[in-house]
Structure formats: C-alpha cells, structure tokens
Amino acid sequence: MLSHKFNRSINVIKLALETFQRLGMLSIEEQGIYLLNWGKHQDLDKLEKIKEQTRQRVATYRANKKLLLN
Numbered sequence: 001m002l003s004h005k006f007n008r009s010i011n012v013i014k015l016a017l018e019t020f021q022r023l024g025m026l027s028i029e030e031q032g033i034y035l036l037n038w039g040k041h042q043d044l045d046k047l048e049k050i051k052e053q054t055r056q057r058v059a060t061y062r063a064n065k066k067l068l069l070n
Helices: 002-006 010-022 044-069
Strands: 026-028 033-035
Touching (some): 002 010, 010 026
Antiparallel strands (some): 026 033
C-alpha cells in the first residue's frame, strides 16, 4: 500500500522503513506502524496555536454566514 501511495518501489519503501526503525523513529508491529517520539519532532505549542486560529476562523465564518441568511 505504501509503495502505491508514494509511487515508489517496494524495495525503496522496505529500505526506508528499516532505516527509520533502526534510527528509533518508528515501530513496526502487527497492528500497524507507529511513529515514536512524535512530540519531540513537532512543535506542540505551534500546533495548538494553529488549532485555536482555525477554531476562531470557523466561528467567524459561521457567524458571518448566519448574518447573511438572516
């Protein structure tokens, strides 16, 4: 599936997954592939700020839409 999604050969995908696993970046288990230390590699404060901005933008959009309908 990953080979098809990324338009890469199966060997390239296998090599990439093995490399990421060896570097401790992901874990391959029966249930799926898991990213390790996600928070370490992401700016969680920035993600929260983006979520809040999106929430405010959607609220403003809905309020404007409601005004137009009235």
